[in-house]
Amino acid sequence: MAERALGPARPRRAGVDAALSYAVSVAVAFAAVGVFLAAMGFDVPRAYGTILFTSFRTANGFAQTLLKFVPLLLLTLAFVVPLAAWKFNIGGEGQLIAGAIGAGAAGIVLPGLPAIALIPLGMLAGIAGGALWAALPAWLLYRFGINEILTTVLMNFVSFGALDYVTTEVWPDPAAGHPTSVPIAVGARLPLLLASPPLHAGLVVALAVAAATHVYVNRTTGGYELRAVGANPRAALLHGIAVRRLSLLALVLGGALAGLAGALEVAGVHHRLIEGVQSNYLLLSILIGLIAKGNLIAVPPVAFAIAVLDVGARAMQRTMQIPVEVVFVVEGLILIFVLLSDVVRRR
Amino acid sequence: MLRAGQPGGAPPLEMRGVRKAFGPVVALDAADFHLREREIHGLLGGNGAGKTTLMNILYGLYRPDAGEVLVGGRPAQIRSPRDALGHGIGMVHQHFLQIESFTVAHNVVLGTPSSRGLRLDLSGAEERIRTLAARFGLDVDPRALVAELPIGARQRVEILKALYRDARILILDEPTTNLTPQEVDALFGSLRAMVDEGISVVFITHKIREALNVCDRVSVMRAGRRVLSVEGREASDEVLVRALVGEDVDVRRSLLFSDERAARPTPAGRPALRVEGLSVTSPQGAPALRDCSLVVREGEVLGIAGVAGNGQRELVEALMGVRAAAGGRVWLDGTELTGAEAARVLAAGVAYIPEDRLQDGFLPKADVAQNLILGFHRRPPYGRGPWLDWPAVYDAARRLIAEYRIRTPGPHEAAVNLSGGNIQRVMLARAFSHPCRVLIAHNPTRGLDVPSTEFVYTKLLELREAGAGILLISEDLDELLLLSDRIAVVYRGQIVGTLPRPAFDRYALGRLMSGVADGG
Ligand SMILES: Nc1ncnc2c1ncn2[C@@H]1O[C@H](COP(=O)(O)OP(=O)(O)OP(=O)(O)O)[C@@H](O)[C@H]1O
Ligand SMILES: [Mg+2]
Numbered sequence: 103m104a105e106r107a108l109g110p111a112r113p114r115r116a117g118v119d120a121a122l123s124y125a126v127s128v129a130v131a132f133a134a135v136g137v138f139l140a141a142m143g144f145d146v147p148r149a150y151g152t153i154l155f156t157s158f159r160t161a162n163g164f165a166q167t168l169l170k171f172v173p174l175l176l177l178t179l180a181f182v183v184p185l186a187a188w189k190f191n192i193g194g195e196g197q198l199i200a201g202a203i204g205a206g207a208a209g210i211v212l213p214g215l216p217a218i219a220l221i222p223l224g225m226l227a228g229i230a231g232g233a234l235w236a237a238l239p240a241w242l243l244y245r246f247g248i249n250e251i252l253t254t255v256l257m258n259f260v261s262f263g264a265l266d267y268v269t270t271e272v273w274p275d276p277a278a279g280h281p282t283s284v285p286i287a288v289g290a291r292l293p294l295l296l297a298s299p300p301l302h303a304g305l306v307v308a309l310a311v312a313a314a315t316h317v318y319v320n321r322t323t324g325g326y327e328l329r330a331v332g333a334n335p336r337a338a339l340l341h342g343i344a345v346r347r348l349s350l351l352a353l354v355l356g357g358a359l360a361g362l363a364g365a366l367e368v369a370g371v372h373h374r375l376i377e378g379v380q381s382n383y384l385l386l387s388i389l390i391g392l393i394a395k396g397n398l399i400a401v402p403p404v405a406f407a408i409a410v411l412d413v414g415a416r417a418m419q420r421t422m423q424i425p426v427e428v429v430f431v432v433e434g435l436i437l438i439f440v441l442l443s444d445v446v447r448r449r
Numbered sequence: 450m451l452r453a454g455q456p457g458g459a460p461p462l463e464m465r466g467v468r469k470a471f472g473p474v475v476a477l478d479a480a481d482f483h484l485r486e487r488e489i490h491g492l493l494g495g496n497g498a499g500k501t502t503l504m505n506i507l508y509g510l511y512r513p514d515a516g517e518v519l520v521g522g523r524p525a526q527i528r529s530p531r532d533a534l535g536h537g538i539g540m541v542h543q544h545f546l547q548i549e550s551f552t553v554a555h556n557v558v559l560g561t562p563s564s565r566g567l568r569l570d571l572s573g574a575e576e577r578i579r580t581l582a583a584r585f586g587l588d589v590d591p592r593a594l595v596a597e598l599p600i601g602a603r604q605r606v607e608i609l610k611a612l613y614r615d616a617r618i619l620i621l622d623e624p625t626t627n628l629t630p631q632e633v634d635a636l637f638g639s640l641r642a643m644v645d646e647g648i649s650v651v652f653i654t655h656k657i658r659e660a661l662n663v664c665d666r667v668s669v670m671r672a673g674r675r676v677l678s679v680e681g682r683e684a685s686d687e688v689l690v691r692a693l694v695g696e697d698v699d700v701r702r703s704l705l706f707s708d709e710r711a712a713r714p715t716p717a718g719r720p721a722l723r724v725e726g727l728s729v730t731s732p733q734g735a736p737a738l739r740d741c742s743l744v745v746r747e748g749e750v751l752g753i754a755g756v757a758g759n760g761q762r763e764l765v766e767a768l769m770g771v772r773a774a775a776g777g778r779v780w781l782d783g784t785e786l787t788g789a790e791a792a793r794v795l796a797a798g799v800a801y802i803p804e805d806r807l808q809d810g811f812l813p814k815a816d817v818a819q820n821l822i823l824g825f826h827r828r829p830p831y832g833r834g835p836w837l838d839w840p841a842v843y844d845a846a847r848r849l850i851a852e853y854r855i856r857t858p859g860p861h862e863a864a865v866n867l868s869g870g871n872i873q874r875v876m877l878a879r880a881f882s883h884p885c886r887v888l889i890a891h892n893p894t895r896g897l898d899v900p901s902t903e904f905v906y907t908k909l910l911e912l913r914e915a916g917a918g919i920l921l922i923s924e925d926l927d928e929l930l931l932l933s934d935r936i937a938v939v940y941r942g943q944i945v946g947t948l949p950r951p952a953f954d955r956y957a958l959g960r961l962m963s964g965v966a967d968g969g
Contacts, residue, residue, distance in 0.1 A: 321836060321837060321839070322835045322836055322837060323826055323827050323832045323835060323836070323837050324835065325837075326819070326822075326826050326837055327826070329812075329815065329819075330812055330815070330819075330823060332814075333812035333813060333814045333815050334808075334811060334812050334813065336808055336809060337803075337808070337809055337810050337811055337812060337823065338812075338823070339771050339791065340769055340771055340791060340801070340803060340809050340810065341791065341795065341801075341810070341823045341824030342790070342791040342792035342793075342794070342795045342796075342824050342827075343791075343792070344790070344792070
């Protein structure tokens with residue numbers, strides 16, 4: 103299982119070790135898949151070139167990558183923070199959708215407000231939506247000890263229904279062919295860091311939140327307690343830590359982070375509620391969290407790398423007709439090798 | 450290949466020039482070991498001396514960096530526990546793992562060839578387990594759920610696991626640390642029965658008396674080497690202690706061997722901890738602790754004697770605020786703590802050494818420093834408002850590691866890598882790291898080697914001198930007799946008698962502990 107990195111920076115040797123095992127894992131995963139692609143008659147160097155460099159060849163590619171990076175980063179945090187307390191939040195996409203609905207509602211219902219009030223309000227509504235969505239599983243865990251894995255997953259399905267209802271019944275946009283809401287007010291949209299290709303300011307928000315999360319988990323007594331609960335709940339309890347309360351908090355915090363991701367997608371990218379906002383982010387974020395082994399310093403670079411692969415994979419599918427799933431296989435293999443390298447080193 | 454189970458007993462076994470380093474830590478350095486046929490071979494050694502590592506190599510869990518293993522005189526390649534079992538070697542670990550939701554039989558057959566089919570023939574296995582259990586006096590019901598078994602029975606399950614796989618050489622890593630005296634006697638009986646059938650046993654322990662009682666031969670390890678092997682009859686306390694701690698320690702001056710159980714002024718301080726009518730009900734609804742009242746005065750050690758499972762755990766849990774009491778009240782220095790959460794109890798000045806270090810006190814995935822602050826993390830110098838001051842934490846950890854001689858490369862080392870006794874030292878260093886009004890110490894020397902045990906005793910008596918009240922719950926009568934000012938005996942959740950120091954008497958305590966006498 104994922105090993106939670108605890109505490110401040112380890113001695114340097116451990117860092118070098120870890121970097122090396124990542125590099126080897128990535129290389130081996132690509133090599134293994136490359137053999138298969140070559141056997142199937144594909145042009146492997148060109149395919150890999152597309153996967154790795156699409157993000158860096160054009161400004162557009164780079165902007166696209168960053169736009170993917172933002173929700174991936176936040177959703178991974180939503181998975182990793184509860185994981186520190188050894189709680190499994192598999193409800194990131196439901197919480198993202200709830201956050202999107204919250205932010206969307208604010209932007210649609212209050213068009214008269216000035217941007218300076220409406221943008222933060224939308225973000226807050228998103229955070230509240232996500233937190234609320236996680237609060238039910240968290241409460242069920244707190245009150246009755248019901249396993250959070252099941253309940254957070256189930257809440258995903260409820261969110262699909264809710265989004266469908268909002269986009270087809272409450273604020274439907276009849277002109278769109280797809281379940282979509284009317285657009286949010288212009289004042290609710292995030293400012294752009296870059297006009298063309300468009301890149302919204304949510305990137306800054308996401309990075310700041312990632313830094314704050316790191317500080318909370320690794321530098322505060324609350325974060326220490328969270329990780330103590332994750333490491334051994336009984337020992338934590340006997341040493342004065344409110345285990346059940348913290349587990350509840352961890353899940354709600356995860357929900358809030360996912361909700362913020364949803365709000366940024368609505369206010370920064372789509373400017374409306376749209377079915378499918380959650381994309382395949384949940385799966386990728388769990389993958390990122392596990393590859394990073396829950397380490398909050400490793401999460402942003404890993405999330406960025408996965409965003410690069412994802413953008414590259416789509417380009418490869420368009421230009422070379424190689425299915426994007428190839429890249430999922432590579433990512434899965436990287437995860438397996440990273441986990442394996444731990445086992446090997448322990449002997 | 451030399452197949453196990455041959456008539457004529459287990460093959461002799463030899464390890465030569467074994468070296469094993471974990472990064473900078475050299476756990477074994479040119480260690481050798483010789484196990485004869487049909488013997489119980491005691492293996493002693495200080496905490497971190499390398500006993501567990503040596504046996505893990507024999508069992509195929511670690512590869513040695515150098516050296517060889519010979520079974521029946523021929524070199525053997527042991528790369529995994531399966532190879533080890535192929536050579537007839539089985540092991541019961543210091544901290545073993547079982548699947549709690551499975552039955553005994555299920556746990557035993559798990560991983561054997563017969564369990565890999567689609568259907569599991571458990572009834573055949575149960576029969577065989579019953580036969581083995583009867584033959585060796587390892588009383589356990591194959592159909593019982595492991596989760597419901599006490600620790601002693603679980604250990605018998607582990608032994609049965611090895612025997613079920615036809616082990617002819619059985620390694621037991623500190624099997625007696627968690628057992629009651631009765632269970633220890635029963636275990637020794639079983640070991641004898643095994644040797645009579647030709648099985649050889651390696652028995653790791655810290656208790657010299659046990660080694661002298663039961664072993665045919667005893668070896669002592671120190672700093673990664675075997676430094677002594679003697680025949681059981683020729684061994685004595687003194688020879689073994691000398692080998693354990695080195696030549697330069699004066700054994701005779703040691704607190705452990707002192708016989709001054711004699712008079713000590715009766716402490717007359719104010720009550721530090723007062724408990725009145727405390728009752729605890731078990732989750733199943735049975736009374737686990739009944740109407741327990743006690744007072745620990747300032748500068749007093751109140752010993753609680755009793756066979757494990759007579760309410761000690763419930764008493765501690767109720768005092769620490771992690772288990773709701775069905776009735777009764779608790780005061781610390783006159784402040785009522787009835788029903789207070791653990792955080793408040795600790796803040797009020799209680800320090801705590803948990804009974805089961807792994808479950809109750811240890812964060813395996815954290816590093817050593819993070820383990821050393823658990824429970825004190827909100828207080829200065831570690832916690833400052835919402836912030837944790839990591840430099841202060843690591844500084845303090847370095848100090849504690851040196852003072853308590855915790856064998857580890859440093860405060861950043863992952864705590865899982867510590868040896869059993871060194872984990873216990875972390876528990877102690879933590880409890881003693883802050884001044885306290887009351888110390889609740891539950892089996893504080895479990896798994897500690899001789900010098901460390903003595904060190905703990907010194908610390909406890911220092912704390913007593915400093916005016917703290919100490920509640921010492923222990924299954925080790927010698928320990929209680931040595932340290933306590935009074936001893937209260939618990940039996941079936943009740944305090945059945947309290948003896949003051951002048952009236953200490955081993956047999957009287959024993960009678961109270963087994964519930965046959967009424968105390969005063
Ligand atoms: N997996 C590991 N990684 C790093 N160091 C280890 C590992 N296993 C053991 N050590 C170190 O090797 C030394 C010997 O440990 P070992 O567990 O063999 O001691 P031991 O004699 O069994 O002690 P104890 O009586 O405390 O159980 C210790 O210093 C320990 O910290
Ligand atoms: Mg050991």
